Amino acid sequence: MKLRILVAYSMVQTFNQATLTYLNSFKQYFDADVEYLHVTDGSKINVTLNSYDVVIQSYCARLCFDGYVAADFIEKLRGFDGLKILSVQDEYNRTNVLKDAIKYIGFDIVLTCVPQHSLRYVYSQIDFPRIRFETVLTGYASESIGEFETTFKPIRNRSVVVGYRGRNIGGIYGQLGFDKYEIGRRMKEICAQRGISHDIAMDEESRIYGAGWFDFIGSCRAMLGSESGSNVFDFDGSLESQFRDMATRLGREPSYSDFLPLVAQRDSEISMGQISPRIFECALMRTPMVLFRGEYSGVIKQGVHYIMLEKNFSNVDDVLDQLEQIDELEAMATRTYDHLIASEKFGYRAFIRNLEEIILEEMNRRSTAPRKSGDLRNNKLEEEIPFWQLQTPSKAPKLPVEYQLIEKKKNFIYYRDEIQNLEQLKDDTLRRYREACTIFSENRSSGSDKSDIENFRRFLKDMKRQFDFFQHERLAVNDLVIDFANIVSLAKIDRLVDIFEKQTKELYLLYEQAQRIYAALETYQPSSVGQSWKSIPFGVCKSLGRKLQNFFDHSQ
Incomplete structure (x- = not known):
């Protein structure tokens, strides 16, 4: 009988091709019945875990951030x-929070990026006496992305000599984090100075995802890169706090040199430099790589599988010369493809095969006691939570668009309910404001200027007309409103959210403007005027003022 496996993940993160490929590999290569469950970002879940033999929590459902994974x-x-x-x-982020979660949940196996010889630095045997830590790569080559191979050009036909996409992640991650930015920054300067064709960027707006990313790799004669990971473990979050404090003092994010004195010691205590999924992607597209000197998990060798660039750029002339030797580049690209891709030694099939062996070993070592029959499906929860919001196991990982649909529907409900509340207040509030206008007018001396009162009356009529107009506008999309729970199109739910958000904002502003006009008129009233008729409109408007601020906070 096949094992039943549940993979817990975050659909918010499946926009990343490497993450999606990783998740799909479980279904693709496990000889088991595999299902998926989104468990982050406030997800409402209903699942019977004890109907599964194995639960695998993916790295994209991160436990180091409090509240990110659903408490339930x-x-x-x-x-x-x-x-x-x-x-x-990324075990270097809030490491102690992660470790506490591992112990609290009671994981049996942890697939870690920490090398075996350094495990005690992060996970002491005293703290984790019964947990099995297996060192794995951050990513693997997958047959599922082989479709992109057809898009690559022969190296000699590629117009971009050097390509790269990176980011500046700040000084908190030490040398390895700095390398991701520095290799792009300096090479971009050099290419510009020497007139070498390049496409190098380190800003968020220039990042590329999906099939476009493989097109980009396949259009470059060579791709820059550096080791993945960080040697700086922020065990207790103190470095993160110091980084924020320094950013406040400087008025900007601290650079690597700014923060170096605080991380230099930790940066030398462990070696976490790893091969990244990008290297497998470049190998797949037969794109030679120019990489900073490093270990790269011991998987690739300089001069054989990549051109090594010193971190001080002392050999950059030689590197650029090698990029003009097309035959040698093609030979290197072929060697790297054969080693990383064609051999299948570093593919997801091999990763899953190894994981299957680990699972069987651990299950054979476990007690033969009967499994629990508890953890029943919560039928009451199904009644309380809308079906479109409730997360149940699926046969494949869901894409971010499904998360966006859920969030937009939640926003629609918020705005719809706010408009209903404002509609309920409308008639009584307008009536009381009209009564106030009458009293204001009666308390003015004969012949005095009452234009401000008349202007308020006209404003109240306009306010009523605006309510009526908005009601007509909502009726035009009433079919969508009635069936919003079944909407699967972002364009349709966006249309609803746009209409109801705009109306909510404008109605709140109308109430706020009425409050200001009323308050100004009130200041001209004699102190002898009774207060009973004034208190209700004023109280209503103060309440609306607070709700208005809450609305703006929600919108942001």
Whole structure:
């Protein structure tokens, strides 16, 4: 009988091709029944975990951030008596929070990026005596992206000599983090100075995703790169706090040199330089790589699989010369493809095969006691939570568009309910304001200027007309409103959200403007005028003023 495996993940992160490929590999290569469950970003889940043999929590459902993974799922997973596996990356972020979560949930296996010889630096045996830590790569080559191979050009026909996409992640991640930015910054300067064709960018707006990313790799004669990861472990979050404090003092994000004195010691305590999924992607597209000197998990060798660039750029002339030797570049690209892709030694099939062996070993070592029959599906939850919001297991990872639909529907409900509240207040509030106008007018001396009162009356009529207009506008999309729960098109739900958000904002502003006019008129009234008729409109408007601020906070 096949094992039943549940993969817990975040659909918010599946926009990243490497993450999506990783998740799909479980279904593609496991000889098991595999299902997926979105468990982050406030997800409402309903699942019977004990109907599964194994639960694998993906690295994209990160436990180092409080509240990111749904608390209900964490409690269910803690009580799960099957095999619990955590895949984790970026272990240098809030490491102690992650470690506490590993212990609290009681994972049996942790797939870590920490080398075996350095495990004690991060995960001491005293703290984790019964947990099995298996070192894995941050990503692998996958047959599922082989479709992109058809888009690559022969190296001699590629017009861009050097390509790169990176980012400046700040000084908190030490040398390896700095390298990701510096290799692009300096090479871009050099290429510009020497008139070498390049496409190098380190800003968020220039990042490329999906099939376009493979097109980009395949259009470059060579791709820059550096080791993935960070040697700077922020165990207790103190470095993150110091980084924020320094940013406040400087009025900008601290650079690598700014923050270096605070991370230099930790940067030398462990070596976490790893091969990244990008290297497999470049190998797939037969794109030679220019990489900073490094270990790269021991998977590739300089001069054989990539052109090595010293971090001080002392050999940049030689590197650029090698980029003009097309035959040698093609030979290197072929060697790297054969080693990383064609050999299948570093593919997801091999990764899953190894993981299957680990799972079987651990399950054979476990007690033969019968499994729990608890953790029943919560039928009451299904009644309380709308079906479109409730997360249940699926046969494949969901894409970010489904998360966007959920969030937009939640926004629509918020605006719809706010408009309903304002509509309920409308008649009584307008009536009381009209009564106030009458009293204001009666208390003015004969012959005095009452134009401000008349202007307020006209404003109240306009306010009523605006309510009526908005009601007519909503009626025009009433079919969508009635069936909003079944909408699967972002364009349709966007249309609803846009209409209801705009109306909510404008109606609140009308109430706020009425409050200001009323308050100004009130200041001219004699102190002898009774207060009973004034208190209700004023109280209503003060309440609306607070709701208005809450609305703006929600919109932001």
